[in-house]
Amino acid sequence: MAKKWIAGAVKHPGAETAAANRAGESVHEYAERHKNAKGTAGKRARLALTFERMHSHAKKLYGKG
Numbered sequence: 001m002a003k004k005w006i007a008g009a010v011k012h013p014g015a016e017t018a019a020a021n022r023a024g025e026s027v028h029e030y031a032e033r034h035k036n037a038k039g040t041a042g043k044r045a046r047l048a049l050t051f052e053r054m055h056s057h058a059k060k061l062y063g064k065g
Helices: 002-009 015-023 027-034 039-062
Strands: none
Touching: 015 027, 015 039, 027 039
């Protein structure tokens, strides 16, 4: 049950990517720029950075990508 939080954390899949595309940036650049912002943009940016770290860690452990 510990991993089920991810399913509930993403309420609008693709919203961060769409916002980054509108800004003309990559998702990582957008997240880094907004990670200290208040409100929804900041929450989504921090979650995106968390997912990046999780993906990187899993890739190192399991060799999957």
